[in-house]
Amino acid sequence: MSKHHIKGCYYYPNSSQHQHCFATINKSQIQLIDTQQNALLSTFITDCQIDSPLRGVASELSFAEGGRFVPDDINHRWAFTHKKTGMSERLEKSKPLIVASIILIPLLLWFILYRGIPAIAVYSVGLASPATIEAMGEQTLNVIEKVALAPTQLPDETQNDIQLTWLQMLDKLHLDSARYRLSFYQSDYFSANAFALPHGRVIVTDELVIFLKDKPDALRAILLHEIGHVEYHHGIRLAAQATASTIVLAIIFGDLEGITEVVLGSSSSFLQQAFSRDMEREADKYAIEKLITLGYSNHDFADAIQALQKKLDEQTQLDKSWLKYLSTHPSSQERIDFARQYTPQ
Amino acid sequence: MEPTTVQNESTANESNRIIFQGRVQFGGQASEFFGIWSVNILLSILTLGIYSAWAKVRTYRYFYSNTKIDGHSFDYLATPMQILKGRILAIVVFIIYSLVVQFLPVIGLLFALGFLFSMPWIINQGLRFNMRMTRHRNVRFAFSGNYGDALINFVLLPIASVFTLYLLLPYALKRIDQYLHENISYGNKPINVNLEGATYYMAALITIGVAIGGLVIFGIFAGSVGAAMSLTSFDVDNFNISTLIFPLMIVALYVAFLTILRGVYVSIIRNHIFNSSEFEDVASFKSDLKPADYALVLFTNALAIIFTLGLAYPWAKIRRARLLAAATEVTIYAGALDIIDTAEEQQSSFAEEAANVFDIDISLT
Numbered sequence: 001m002s003k004h005h006i007k008g009c010y011y012y013p014n015s016s017q018h019q020h021c022f023a024t025i026n027k028s029q030i031q032l033i034d035t036q037q038n039a040l041l042s043t044f045i046t047d048c049q050i051d052s053p054l055r056g057v058a059s060e061l062s063f064a065e066g067g068r069f070v071p072d073d074i075n076h077r078w079a080f081t082h083k084k085t086g087m088s089e090r091l092e093k094s095k096p097l098i099v100a101s102i103i104l105i106p107l108l109l110w111f112i113l114y115r116g117i118p119a120i121a122v123y124s125v126g127l128a129s130p131a132t133i134e135a136m137g138e139q140t141l142n143v144i145e146k147v148a149l150a151p152t153q154l155p156d157e158t159q160n161d162i163q164l165t166w167l168q169m170l171d172k173l174h175l176d177s178a179r180y181r182l183s184f185y186q187s188d189y190f191s192a193n194a195f196a197l198p199h200g201r202v203i204v205t206d207e208l209v210i211f212l213k214d215k216p217d218a219l220r221a222i223l224l225h226e227i228g229h230v231e232y233h234h235g236i237r238l239a240a241q242a243t244a245s246t247i248v249l250a251i252i253f254g255d256l257e258g259i260t261e262v263v264l265g266s267s268s269s270f271l272q273q274a275f276s277r278d279m280e281r282e283a284d285k286y287a288i289e290k291l292i293t294l295g296y297s298n299h300d301f302a303d304a305i306q307a308l309q310k311k312l313d314e315q316t317q318l319d320k321s322w323l324k325y326l327s328t329h330p331s332s333q334e335r336i337d338f339a340r341q342y343t344p345q
Numbered sequence: 346m347e348p349t350t351v352q353n354e355s356t357a358n359e360s361n362r363i364i365f366q367g368r369v370q371f372g373g374q375a376s377e378f379f380g381i382w383s384v385n386i387l388l389s390i391l392t393l394g395i396y397s398a399w400a401k402v403r404t405y406r407y408f409y410s411n412t413k414i415d416g417h418s419f420d421y422l423a424t425p426m427q428i429l430k431g432r433i434l435a436i437v438v439f440i441i442y443s444l445v446v447q448f449l450p451v452i453g454l455l456f457a458l459g460f461l462f463s464m465p466w467i468i469n470q471g472l473r474f475n476m477r478m479t480r481h482r483n484v485r486f487a488f489s490g491n492y493g494d495a496l497i498n499f500v501l502l503p504i505a506s507v508f509t510l511y512l513l514l515p516y517a518l519k520r521i522d523q524y525l526h527e528n529i530s531y532g533n534k535p536i537n538v539n540l541e542g543a544t545y546y547m548a549a550l551i552t553i554g555v556a557i558g559g560l561v562i563f564g565i566f567a568g569s570v571g572a573a574m575s576l577t578s579f580d581v582d583n584f585n586i587s588t589l590i591f592p593l594m595i596v597a598l599y600v601a602f603l604t605i606l607r608g609v610y611v612s613i614i615r616n617h618i619f620n621s622s623e624f625e626d627v628a629s630f631k632s633d634l635k636p637a638d639y640a641l642v643l644f645t646n647a648l649a650i651i652f653t654l655g656l657a658y659p660w661a662k663i664r665r666a667r668l669l670a671a672a673t674e675v676t677i678y679a680g681a682l683d684i685i686d687t688a689e690e691q692q693s694s695f696a697e698e699a700a701n702v703f704d705i706d707i708s709l710t
Contacts (some may be wrong), residue, residue: 003570009417011483014686018417054403056377057410068483070418074372078490088403101383102656108390108701113682136448196440198448236448243443247436251394252386267687 006071008058009180013066023061023069025080027107030061032069041067045080053077053089109252117244118275123235130199130235136236137199144203145185152184154206159184162209166218170293173227176200179229184209192308196226198235211311217296218304221287225301228286236281241275283334288342301338347431360626360680363530367413371670375412375660381407383658398429408666409479414675423694431694438699455562465495470696476529484686485533490524510541515545522618531624532684538622551636555609566598568670601647619673626680634672642668 007025012034021034030048032040041063046126048060059077060070072179079088125330152159166182179200187193192207229235288298309332384398405421417595440461444452469490475490498520506513519542527538612634619632646661 014483016482016484016681016684048504049405052403054406054410056372056374057406066483088399090492092384092403094380094384096389098380098383101387105386105390106385108387110388130450139449239444239447243440243447246443247439248394251397251432251436252389 007073008069008071008074010034011068011070021069022320025070050078053086055089056093068072076324112248113245114274116243117248118237118278120244122233122238124240125233125236133236134199137201139195140197141201141203148189149185149187149203151186152206153186154184154209158209158213162219165216166223168254169223169294170222173290175227180230182223192311194222194226196229196235198230199234202226202230212304212307215303215307218307220296221291221301221304224290225283227290228283229279231286232279232282234283238272238275238279242272279336281338284338288339292342298339298342302336305335305339309331309336360678360683362679363676364405364679364681365675365677367415367674369673370413370416371411371667371677372413373408373663373666374602375663378663380405381658382624395429397424399430401425401428410672412666414481415677416666417482420684421478422479422480422485423474427694428698431696431698435698438515461500462496465492465499467696469495469501470693471700472525472528473693474697480686481531482684484684485529487534487687488528489530494524515549518614519545522614526618526622530687531627532686534624534627534680534684536622536624538618540617540621544617545614548617551613552606552610556606556672559605562597563602597648597651600646600651604643604647605640608643609636612636612639615669624681626678627684628678628681629676631676632672633674638672640666692694 006025008021008023010019010021016332018174019040019066021032021040022029024033025045028045029042030045034040041049043063049063053059053063053166055208056074058070058072059072060068061078062068089243120296162184163182166180167177170177170180181201183201183203185203190207192205192211194202194208196205204219204223208222209219212222284301287300291298291300312332370644381403385396389395389397389400402421402423402425405423409419409421438444440455447457469488472488472490476486480484498517502513502520506517523538523540526536526540529536554573595672596638613636616632616634623629642665646657646665648659650661
């Protein structure tokens with residue numbers, strides 16, 4: 001008898017009132033009877049709703065009129081529920097699956113973040129129209145111009161020389177000179193640096209030109225490296241990947257609190273560093289290949305990095321801004337070695 | 346007329362008669378929740394994020410249903426489909442927002458400004474959703490804050506406090522907490538909250554005191570580790586291990602140190618909020634969370650999560666919930682039996698999900 005009498009609590013519809021009672025089930029009907037044997041409610045089982053069962057949580061019956069019956073025994077499960085509804089609970093209880101989760105979650109995350117998202121980013125770059133990319137690039141330049149750049153102080157002669165080299169190089173590589181534009185700016189913030197915007201404008205600072213004035217081959221290698229960034233759409237890919245990984249981590253881990261958010265936040269910035277280092281390697285390889293195509297030496301690139309690194313070593317004590325160019329890049333020695341040992345396939 | 350007066354008095358006496366007094370009970374088990382947590386993450390990944398809506402509902406249900414007052418549990422009412430729809434919409438908005446900010450910085454600046462002004466709306470809607478989805482004894486909670494107040498409390502006052510060298514900050518935090526809690530109602534019963542600025546200034550001073558004390562100890566520790574490292578670095582055999590582990594330990598301790606500060610501040614404020622809030626003739630609260638206890642639990646939780654690479658997360662979450670429940674006493678009065686659930690309305694989870702994706706951290710203590 002007790003098997004069919006389930007002890008619990010009935011909550012009246014839309015009210016804070018409740019009543020301790022028993023539920024009895026016969027065939028297709030369920031009846032609630034209070035401790036004085038008065039019937040509180042009688043309804044068809046088919047009119048009851050049951051939430052998906054959850055371990056450690058009582059399985060309550062919701063009735064059509066808004067009342068609820070909650071069994072005292074949190075482990076009680078109703079015999080008449082469909083097998084399907086208990087699926088999640090069975091999975092959550094399954095020891096092999098729990099162990100599998102611990103192993104699979106890190107592996108899958110690594111795969112999604114390091115393989116899946118970069119691959120999707122490469123694909124999605126093709127979807128952006130050139131006009132959009134042009135608008136993006138010019139807007140970004142406007143902002144950087146206001147924040148960190150000043151008009152160039154280089155003599156016209158120097159500028160013209162470099163522009164000429166630039167155009168000759170583009171011509172030989174069959175690159176569109178309307179797309180690839182070279183601009184000079186003076187910048188205390190960037191110091192000796194060069195960077196490429198997504199639409200093909202390459203910015204070189206006065207400081208870098210002056211620093212490499214006796215090494216035109218090294219400057220050419222750096223320019224090729226920047227062209228590499230544009231050719232591979234690195235700017236857009238990096239931005240797309242940053243957005244995508246933020247979303248993936250937010251969805252999968254949901255509402256985390258405090259410390260976990262900090263840990264996850266820092267790991268996603270490590271991720272950005274890793275992405276940008278991979279892209280630097282890609283751009284390095286591009287520069288070296290094109291140097292060889294143009295009939296120059298792969299050592300030019302190694303010389304450029306070596307010169308910057310040497311300058312960095314000298315200046316580290318005096319001026320921290322030199323660190324900026326190299327911090328998001330792979331280790332200089334690694335890049336120098338790669339360039340020196342490069343053999344064209 | 347006298348009998349009526351007597352009867353009025355007796356009903357008044359009746360409704361503030363104490364019918365229950367006791368601690369909040371929390372029955373969640375780390376081992377149970379570990380299974381739910383890990384399997385749900387796996388399923389979320391395998392379904393490309395779609396199952397995450399189900400995962401969220403199951404996690405919330407687990408914590409709500411395991412939290413009981415007088416044997417009656419809380420219920421989390423949101424359905425996975427509701428969460429999923431809100432989540433998809435929030436992600437679409439987030440993608441557009443990020444792309445614009447990253448690619449079109451000029452328009453992005455306008456967007457950022459727009460975001461600042463939509464934040465109060467998101468906070469309000471998110472709280473409204475969360476309160477409507479919380480039920481106790483068949484009566485749901487509600488939140489009734491308006492945009493103007495939210496704008497003042499979440500945007501204008503915090504900005505103003507920056508210009509007062511943060512002297513206004515504790516007051517701004519008090520206003521935020523006052524706003525968050527005074528707009529809650531349980532069914533047709535609004536809450537009364539009376540927070541005092543003095544407590545916020547005191548909490549800030551105590552936290553700063555602990556921070557200074559902690560930094561001194563931390564400095565001594567880091568210094569001695571540094572000294573130990575420079576000594577051992579002559580020892581070639583030990584070199585690799587010590588160079589790897591000590592910096593890691595210092596970072597871990599630093600992060601954990603911040604959690605201690607958080608624990609101290611939050612526990613003082615939480616006690617104050619609970620002790621100053623009541624649903625008249627329905628329920629009053631007492632919180633006696635000891636700052637040292639709470640800080641210790643958060644500190645050890647942080648270390649456990651870091652050193653198990655996240656595996657201790659379910660255990661840490663359960664442990665914290667248990668401590669908070671045990672530190673909370675609820676007194677229920679006879680008036681609690683007459684509460685009526687207020688009218689139903691359609692609720693969208695968009696704002697709640699947007700708050701999650703955009704990382705707007707609003708949580709009720």
